[in-house]
Amino acid sequence: MTRQAALAPAESFYSSDGWLELLEGHGHEHRYLLLGEADRAVLAPVTDGEAVESGRYRPGFLLADRVEADRCLLAGPLSGYRNELRSGTGRPPAGEVAHGLLAAAAGRTVLLPYLPTVTAAGFEAAGYPGAVIAWDAWLDVPDAGFDEYLARLPRGHREQVKGDLRRIKRAGITFDAMPLQEPFRDLAELLVQHERKYDPGYRQPSERFAHYLARCAGLPGAHVILARRDGRVVGCHVVFHYTGVLWARLIGVDESSLDTRGCYFGLMFYETVKLGHRLGAGTVHLGIGTSEAKARRGAVLEPLWTVALTEDTEAGGLVQQGLLVRSRDLPDPLPPGAAPPPAVPSEALRPERSA
Template identity: 30%
Template sequence: MSVTVKVCAVPSLADVAAAEWDTLAAPGGLYTSHAWLGSVEREPGAGVEYFLACRGDRLVGALPVYDVDVEYNPFYARSRHLDLLGLDGGWALAGSRRGYRFELPAAADGDAGMDALLAAARNRAEARGERGLLFPFVTTRTARRLWEHGAAVALDGAEAAVVTEGASFEGYLQNLSSKRRIAVRHEFSAFRSAEYELDVENLEDCHQEAAPLLGQLQRKYGHEARDEGMREYLAGQVEMLGKYSRVFTARRSGRLVGFSLMYEFGDVLYARAVGFDYAQTGKAFEYYALCYYLPIEYMHRRGLRVLHLGMETYQAKVARGARLSPLWAVALPLPSAPRPEVAPADTSEWLRRFGRRALPADEWQQPWTSAWEAPAAWEGAR
């Protein structure tokens, strides 16, 4: 006897048990977790409703939908994603507003729950005079699921990850070209020779020291950043995500001069922030050591499989063994509307720039993308 799926909406993740949510959201990783989305919920500028699909007393699907008044992050501006899709008008923002990655939390047997969930969220959009749901930065698996419900899809960028499967640092090196192995060994040797005092710390214990270093990095790259604002940001991270934090630190005579902030969630280490005292660093490849090499050694000790490096600076990441997975902007219209007409996503430039080793074809080649040439034609891509 089948059990009917029921959908309800709650105004806060405080109304959902963390263990129940994370059991459902585990395949999506940190950026779909109760702790991460709870931290997003506390940010100013938007309200949120969480649609929950339940079969009996079991949660089988979930979807956050946001009412955005002010968006402080230009990468999450609705206009940016609508431009990628060639669309306009009012669309409700669904998925997440932070993290540059979203995967729909759904049980393995939750197809009926997902159907009911999307129907309820689209009914809400229709009642508010919106054209449908707009999902930024979703994974291929989620994009495929939404496409099957009539969504339009456009390329929104890519995320980088180094998959080590828990290998030692030497094992990691074996997956690089001989030229890159030499370069990485040189970088890590130079860093070791600098004789910093190294540790892996909890964010709660070092966030006050780390904040000015994060501010230095932000200002170096042209962003307005007050040290006090950085302290507030990191203090918020401590409160919501502190138990997952792993801070790789470099010190001189006890004084923090460089750090990378990462979160350990499941079998993945997620890179989130980095900072330096530029008067004391910059000559020993500190960035690569703190963001790649020390974390990879830590992953080996902990049995972690993946170092998630996020978006941007793709060339440096691919050079150090990362693979790139596409992220998609998705517009799911109201049930009464046809699929929006969007030109097939052309991903050939990514293939030309990064080569087949860095781009898993099963993610980049989809029904909404232009076909790549036959493999023999792109064997030589670098």
């Protein structure tokens, strides 16, 4: 990876040096563009559109198949679903960053997927509007720990959590947490089972996951939460403690029994809050997907955006059409009853939306 002493450490784990280096060793071939000079530089990992393999990063997904992949350049890491453009102590204006990316794209459309609202609003102000691509879930870790977390939930949600906890107890499931370590092969088998539950066509061998876990274990702050039943590991959740946040990354559950399936909620939410409290984390980043289940367990949902940059008027119309179509047909939309999503990033920053 290109290292620049003037760059500030990443706030997001998924843009950190360690994470980007791990991705490079796991089949993600980023190039790096350094835009600007000295302490006002921005570092952007970029990938040719046709080389992108991750499903929700493919141009066809991001733009609802309106533009061919080989006419696109992606800017940002291709895993983690939170895209931070690393900078120095200062940051060049979004318009300057856009011009630098467009120059490197050589006539192609530049896609910046999964941007947080503040970053996307900067591009909007420079004339590059974005559209919602996903809902990012965050869970506060109260100072008093799990009991306070439970007490803060609305009554109906609190009773649902108590029901989850009773079922876990009846099933005889216990939990413990530790730094991520061997046996990686056993954990990998659980991760593969979970992947196949949601994607019956998933065919990656467990050995690939085991290799990946070994690399994850080399990153600072890597922990695993284990679920056990009768002494056997029936679930795992890999997380990273970074910049005061516990970043939820991988979860695997033994899907062979209804009793063991129930440990999912303990792994994803309740034991993660407890571990975050023990480690001194103030927040858990739960990421995208299963938004309704996360919201019912106390998570706050924030929009992530795709911003598209193009100098081609004809292509620009197709790109904006694709962004809009995708934003209206997300794999994981807002839960029923939620407020309508913001139309543009700047709308999400208005005080009345956060009140």
